[in-house]
Amino acid sequence: MRKAIKVRLYPNSSQQQSLAQSFGNCRWLWNFGLNLMNQTYKETGKGLSSYDIKKQIPDLKKEREWLKLTYSQCLQQVCINLNTAFTNFFQGRARYPKFKSKHGKQSIQYPQNVEVKEDCLKFPKLGEIKAVLHRPIKGSVKTVTISKNTCGEYYASILVEDGKEKPEPSSKGKAVGIDLGLNHYAITSDGDKFNNPRWMDKHEKNLKIKQQQLSRKQKGSSNRNKARHQVARVHKKVSNSREDFLHKLSRSLVDENQVICVENLAVKNMMKNHNLAKAISQVGWGQFCTMLKYKAEQDGKTYVEVDRFFPSSKTCNVCLNQVDSLPLDVRSWKCSNCGTEHDRDINAAKNIRDEGLRIIACGTRDDSLVRQG
Incomplete structure (x- = not known):
């Protein structure tokens, strides 16, 4: 390996x-x-x-x-x-x-x-x-x-x-579903919520000052080159902070679970929403999923991606009843069929976990649910 x-x-x-x-x-x-x-x-x-x-x-x-x-x-x-x-x-x-x-x-x-x-x-x-x-x-x-x-x-x-054989993936053990978000970076089917550190917000003021200083320097001068390095160092600090957080979070999730189920997000399409584009570009969902995948493969664990059109938020994880509409500002809702009170994100994580386990069991996704979503 x-x-x-x-x-x-x-x-x-x-x-x-x-x-x-x-x-x-x-x-x-x-x-x-x-x-x-x-x-x-x-x-x-x-x-x-x-x-x-x-x-x-x-x-x-x-x-x-x-x-x-x-x-x-x-x-x-x-x-x-x-x-x-x-x-x-x-x-x-x-x-x-x-x-x-x-x-x-x-x-x-x-x-x-x-x-x-x-x-x-x-x-x-x-x-x-x-x-x-x-x-x-x-x-x-x-x-x-x-x-x-x-x-x-x-x-x-x-x-x-290293001369070692790559371990065969096994699905026997605890499974977890992970719903990715902005207010909370990751929400698991166990009910755990990990806050979004918002790395860029912490350094935005410093970055603005450094960029203003850079814009005042004469092009081609040594002072402009120094200012450019100062801007790069701020970006590097943000990148290091993000990478450190993602490594620690992905490692803990892989160590504690045998099956990791996440949603296959189309980040590029989501960034077309100009109200959320800046926040989405800072969180690094793709990098996080990549870390989860290769760490799970190295440890002989199973990583599963659920289709992005699967209605994880709108489906009751108890009776599988699906609501017609669920705006983003609605963070909790009650199932009209079984009366269960749902936290929107935890319910979505549980549905992602159940769909991931179903995919492992039969090897296909449920197209009827995808079409309904």
């Missing part, structure tokens, strides 16, 4: 210059290959494989000697990643590949020959770079990706093969 471990790197000044050169070279080769594939398809109606682009690297090095400064296998990996990006696009897993910019996050990937030591990582052509290894790295190193964020921080993502 493969796992990725992210560690912080502290390169010295000469290593930072070498990394900047490598970032630029790999970015240039990606853009060159993407442009070549676009032109080839327009002229011939056919695409290019990663090998077709790899064959051109020796000639490109003769024309542009600065490409020789980058480790050759990093350049070859760019061609492989570009081919993978097109494969993901044609199979509907991702958007069409885009050209890369020198602004924003930069990265290069080492497919092999990286050595993990006690307090550093040793890279070809770079030497030993100081690293904070917060956990032991057990197993064989497959790939290492060095990245630099907009704050100027360097990280290494180490993909490790």
Whole structure:
């Protein structure tokens, strides 16, 4: 089973210059290959494989000697990643590949020959770079990706093969349904409610001041570059706070339950509501569901997504009676059939849990309920 471990790197000044050169070279080769594939398809109606682009690297090095400064296998990996990006696009897993910019996050990937030591990582052509290894790295190193964020921080993502088999998922045990919201981030079928920390609201005033300072700086000046880093640090603090909360919450839910049932939300469509778009963009529902999924798979547990059109809020979890309408401002309601008083969110979580268990049992969803919703 493969796992990725992210560690912080502290390169010295000469290593930072070498990394900047490598970032630029790999970015240039990606853009060159993407442009070549676009032109080839327009002229011939056919695409290019990663090998077709790899064959051109020796000639490109003769024309542009600065490409020789980058480790050759990093350049070859760019061609492989570009081919993978097109494969993901044609199979509907991702958007069409885009050209890369020198602004924003930069990265290069080492497919092999990286050595993990006690307090550093040793890279070809770079030497030993100081690293904070917060956990032991057990197993064989497959790939290492060095990245630099907009704050100027360097990280290494180490993909490790630990030699263990991936556990078979089991549905025998406690099941929980999770309803995601805005007032409360997550509501479980057990009745637990986790408040939404609203990370951006806590830093919005500071962010506004930093952005105003940035807008006053002259373009191209060193002071503008410093102000840009200050804005990036605020965004990084918000991102770190959100990620920490999501990791802790997803870990506790996976540890306490064997079956995790959530709703398959169309976040992109939900953000078309201009009254809720800002709040929805801050919560990170997609990231949370991704964490739940991979943590459940690693622990041999079952993760189930219920159809987004399933009427979880409007259906009584006791008698399955469904109301015609239930506006968002109605947070509790009484079933006209059995008289049960329902908390809107807890009732929805229970219905998501029951529908998830039904999907596991029979392998299909109830289309009649979806059509009614």
